[in-house]
Amino acid sequence: xxxxxxxxxxxxxxxxxxxxxxxxxxxxxxxxxxxxxxxxxxxxxxxxxxxxxxxxxxxxxxxxxxxxxxxxxxxxxxxxxxxxxxxxxxxxxxxxxxxxxxxxxxxxxxxxxxxxxxxxxxxxxxxxxxxxxxxxxxxxxxxxxxxxxxxxxxxxxxxxxxxxxxxxxxxxxxxxxxxxxxxxxxxxxxxxxxxxxxxxxxxxxxxxxxxxxxxxxxxxxxxxxxxxxxxxxxxxxxxxxxxxxxxxxxxxxxxxxxxxxxxxxxxxxxxxxxxxxxxxxxxxxxxxxxxxxxxxxxxxxxxxxxxxxxxxxxxxxxxxxxxxxxxxxxxxxxxxxxxxxxxxxxxxxxxxxxxxxxxxxxxxxxxxxxxxxxxxxxxxxxxxxxxxxxxxxxxx
Amino acid sequence: xxxxxxxxxxxxxxxxxxxxxxxxxxxxxxxxxxxxxxxxxxxxxxxxxxxxxxxxxxxxxxxxxxxxxxxxxxxxxxxxxxxxxxxxxxxxxxxxxxxxxxxxxxxxxxxxxxxxxxxxxxxxxxxxxxxxxxxxxxxxxxxxxxxxxxxxxxxxxxxxxxxxxxxxxxxxxxxxxxxxxxxxxxxxxxxxxxxxxxxxxxxxxxxxxxxxxxxxxxxxxxxxxxxxxxxxxxxxxxxxxxxxxxxxxxxxxxxxxxxxxxxxxxxxxxxxxxxxxxxxxxxxxxxxxxxxxxxxxxxxxxxxxxxxxxxxxxxxxxxxxxxxxxxxxxxxxxxxxxxxxxxxxxxxxxxxxxxxxxxxxxxxxxxxxxxxxxxxxxx
Ligand SMILES: Cc1cc2nc3c(=O)[nH]c(=O)nc-3n(C[C@H](O)[C@H](O)[C@H](O)COP(=O)(O)OP(=O)(O)OC[C@H]3O[C@@H](n4cnc5c(N)ncnc54)[C@H](O)[C@@H]3O)c2cc1C
Ligand SMILES: Cc1cc2nc3c(=O)[nH]c(=O)nc-3n(C[C@H](O)[C@H](O)[C@H](O)COP(=O)(O)OP(=O)(O)OC[C@H]3O[C@@H](n4cnc5c(N)ncnc54)[C@H](O)[C@@H]3O)c2cc1C
Numbered sequence: 001x002x003x004x005x006x007x008x009x010x011x012x013x014x015x016x017x018x019x020x021x022x023x024x025x026x027x028x029x030x031x032x033x034x035x036x037x038x039x040x041x042x043x044x045x046x047x048x049x050x051x052x053x054x055x056x057x058x059x060x061x062x063x064x065x066x067x068x069x070x071x072x073x074x075x076x077x078x079x080x081x082x083x084x085x086x087x088x089x090x091x092x093x094x095x096x097x098x099x100x101x102x103x104x105x106x107x108x109x110x111x112x113x114x115x116x117x118x119x120x121x122x123x124x125x126x127x128x129x130x131x132x133x134x135x136x137x138x139x140x141x142x143x144x145x146x147x148x149x150x151x152x153x154x155x156x157x158x159x160x161x162x163x164x165x166x167x168x169x170x171x172x173x174x175x176x177x178x179x180x181x182x183x184x185x186x187x188x189x190x191x192x193x194x195x196x197x198x199x200x201x202x203x204x205x206x207x208x209x210x211x212x213x214x215x216x217x218x219x220x221x222x223x224x225x226x227x228x229x230x231x232x233x234x235x236x237x238x239x240x241x242x243x244x245x246x247x248x249x250x251x252x253x254x255x256x257x258x259x260x261x262x263x264x265x266x267x268x269x270x271x272x273x274x275x276x277x278x279x280x281x282x283x284x285x286x287x288x289x290x291x292x293x294x295x296x297x298x299x300x301x302x303x304x305x306x307x308x309x310x311x312x313x314x315x316x317x318x319x320x321x322x323x324x325x326x327x328x329x330x331x332x333x334x335x336x337x338x339x340x341x342x343x344x345x346x347x348x349x350x351x352x353x354x355x356x357x358x359x360x361x362x363x364x365x366x367x368x369x370x371x372x373x374x375x376x377x378x379x380x381x382x383x384x385x386x387x388x389x390x391x392x393x394x395x396x
Numbered sequence: 397x398x399x400x401x402x403x404x405x406x407x408x409x410x411x412x413x414x415x416x417x418x419x420x421x422x423x424x425x426x427x428x429x430x431x432x433x434x435x436x437x438x439x440x441x442x443x444x445x446x447x448x449x450x451x452x453x454x455x456x457x458x459x460x461x462x463x464x465x466x467x468x469x470x471x472x473x474x475x476x477x478x479x480x481x482x483x484x485x486x487x488x489x490x491x492x493x494x495x496x497x498x499x500x501x502x503x504x505x506x507x508x509x510x511x512x513x514x515x516x517x518x519x520x521x522x523x524x525x526x527x528x529x530x531x532x533x534x535x536x537x538x539x540x541x542x543x544x545x546x547x548x549x550x551x552x553x554x555x556x557x558x559x560x561x562x563x564x565x566x567x568x569x570x571x572x573x574x575x576x577x578x579x580x581x582x583x584x585x586x587x588x589x590x591x592x593x594x595x596x597x598x599x600x601x602x603x604x605x606x607x608x609x610x611x612x613x614x615x616x617x618x619x620x621x622x623x624x625x626x627x628x629x630x631x632x633x634x635x636x637x638x639x640x641x642x643x644x645x646x647x648x649x650x651x652x653x654x655x656x657x658x659x660x661x662x663x664x665x666x667x668x669x670x671x672x673x674x675x676x677x678x679x680x681x682x683x684x685x686x687x688x689x690x691x692x693x694x695x696x697x698x699x700x701x702x703x704x705x706x707x708x709x710x711x712x713x714x715x716x717x718x719x720x721x722x723x724x725x726x727x728x729x730x731x732x733x734x735x736x737x738x739x740x741x742x743x744x745x746x747x748x749x750x751x752x753x754x755x756x757x758x759x760x761x762x763x764x765x766x767x768x769x770x771x772x773x774x775x
Contacts, residue, residue, distance in 0.1 A: 288770070305399060326685065393671040
């Protein structure tokens with residue numbers, strides 16, 4: 001038996017013993033384990049599962065153990081993920097800290113900062129939000145204006161962020177701020193701010209889906225300790241870009257297959273709504289559209305797999321993050337459009353009678369999916385990145 | 397299996413790439429076309445292909461081949477597609493060798509496979525009878541006649557039909573048109589009495605033919621596989637053909653994309669290179685994504701064949717459908733982004749556009765394979 005086999009056996013029995021039964025069922029939105037100082041656990045098992053996983057550092061399996069991570073190798077993590085999938089276990093922790101900030105801190109932060117922030121992220125004690133976008137700086141992120149002045153023993157921050165997801169529920173925000181107004185990219189710094197600091201105010205904004213997951217964040221004379229600067233002053237753009245890569249790969253893999261899966265599969269719904277001709281969906285045009293879409297998904301999944309295999313073989317696909325962000329989010333949007341075609345009136349309910357909860361959820365998810373090709377850099381911006389970085393097509 | 401090439405496969409690819417780019421560039425196809433070459437392929441080139449072991453790439457070493465399997469064959473097809481190399485690779489090394497390996501008796505294998513590997517025998521699959529691929533739509537009859545069979549009917553779109561020594565003919569010994577049962581395969585000497593082969597001049601300047609059989613007598617041992625039950629083996633090898641066509645189309649699509657990208661960086665209008673225009677940049681970036689996706693599905697189809705997985709039909713349909721669409725998109729964009737010059741016969745864009753159209757039709761276009769993919773998915 002290889003060491004990896006032993007690891008698999010141990011992992012399997014540990015998970016069997018430590019993953020509560022209810023954590024092996026599909027997760028309703030309201031039970032998402034975001035963690036944080038004010039974390040709510042409508043299902044107490046969520047907390048048990050989080051604590052169990054965090055105790056082994058397995059919420060961040062590949063982070064070094066000295067920062068609270070699992071210290072696993074890529075191969076071991078793969079085994080862990082396979083074993084989690086086998087149990088259909090829910091993620092123990094969903095967090096911007098895990099997906100975006102942590103990897104950037106590991107690369108760019110000081111030893112003290114890593115020791116302070118990473119273990120909190122692993123345990124889900126602190127919930128982070130992302131303060132990048134501003135009213136005047138979206139796609140042109142480097143045009144951001146939030147001012148950060150050096151006041152000797154602290155920084156003073158003034159400005160406004162927008163589209164800050166979950167800002168009203170978060171404990172800390174990682175922010176891009178302007179520390180030099182005479183230059184563009186080289187005048188940006190990466191700053192960590194506690195949301196409880198005086199002068200920080202988050203106001204929720206309502207989305208087309210009816211939910212209010214993101215906010216306008218106002219920063220007025222906010223005093224920030226100097227040790228909260230990550231990396232060097234005016235070198236924040238490098239960190240910002242690296243973090244965006246993590247964000248893009250996270251978004252591109254998100255939500256594939258969800259929605260329709262909870263509805264028992266698009267084919268099944270189509271058979272019910274359009275009737276069958278033998279095994280076939282009787283409406284050939286819907287049938288072809290579904291096949292087309294399934295092919296898209298399979299082809300995209302294969303490409304994700306190939307990219308990870310190439311990365312392992314040290315071949316690297318280059319600017320893969322932009323390609324996957326673009327393609328993955330566009331496929332996801334098409335999936336919801338098609339699902340609505342297939343469901344007909346049953347995907348058009350907003351609330352109340354006449355629709356079951358799964359149907360209502362599809363309607364809302366369809367609307368939410370529109371944001372996929374905007375958040376984390378729009379599809380157009382991804383195409384710009386591919387054209388420039390991969391294809392070498394210069395700007396005018 | 398992995399979606400990355402092994403070291404051995406990478407070496408094969410590099411060898412094939414060097415060979416086709418240096419020895420069989422697109423000018424080779426142009427010359428065959430402009431000379432109205434009787435054969436429609438270059439015998440010297442074929443001799444070199446045989447020499448390199450590509451003709452017998454699917455054939456095990458015991459029968460004189462190099463035994464690289466479907467993955468190796470697909471790799472070679474991609475490189476051949478990149479330069480539009482006209483050769484009997486597809487008709488003979490893919491379909492001919494594939495069918496004899498899959499359905500042949502030990503005697504047929506020992507006799508015929510070494511000939512294919514040595515370049516001494518060319519084959520052509522005579523299957524299609526209608527305007528769209530449909531392997532069960534066979535009306536050609538094979539009636540019992542003495543110890544053997546008598547074949548009558550007409551075939552079309554027989555790739556390499558007029559250069560083949562041996563035709564592999566799909567005919568009906570039972571069942572009705574449209575049914576998969578009752579189909580049989582026969583090895584028919586192209587010079588046999590009653591065989592009429594008429595070369596058709598296709599838009600891609602490659603070889604195809606009409607084949608008419610008028611009471612052609614064959615012996616019982618001319619049957620390839622079981623009488624009345626050839627469909628399963630036929631379909632398996634058609635999947636091999638589809639994956640290889642997808643691989644060949646990938647090479648063409650990559651070539652067009654690379655050439656077009658170079659052109660975007662060269663051509664100036666409005667005082668700047670046209671590659672600075674976002675209207676073209678975004679389309680180029682989309683083509684890049686498409687090419688990446690195409691590589692994945694082709695590798696997956698070849699891997700599935702290599703491993704004899706049971707999702708072979710599904711993933712070959714995925715690959716053939718995807719590549720048919722992608723090659724159409726990319727060759728169209730190639731012409732468009734070259735502007736007026738893209739419409740001329742002087743640049744190669746048009747040659748790739750034409751070839752992609754024919755390849756898309758061979759063994760099922762994207763509509764055919766989308767429907768098949770759905771059916772295999774149980775909907
Ligand atoms: C659901 C959701 C969650 C988000 N969460 C966060 C968050 O947590 N933190 C955060 O900081 N931000 C967040 N954002 C903001 C997001 O990053 C921005 O919306 C995005 O970067 C686009 O910026 P914008 O909205 O200002 O659009 P604009 O930049 O004004 O774009 C408008 C349109 O113009 C196009 N465009 C712009 N520039 C170009 C160009 N050069 N070439 C071609 N087309 C162009 C865009 O593609 C778009 O279609 C979130 C957004 C959404 C939708
Ligand atoms: C069949 C045919 C008949 C013709 N007949 C005549 C005729 O009778 N008389 C005559 O004078 N001419 C004729 N032409 C020439 C025709 O008008 C030009 O080919 C056409 O104007 C394009 O110019 P070009 O070929 O130099 O392409 P280019 O201008 O080099 O264009 C190359 C590519 O770049 C794109 N492109 C160029 N500029 C931009 C931009 N600013 N933004 C985005 N994309 C851009 C184009 O759309 C194209 O895809 C003919 C052409 C053809 C194909």
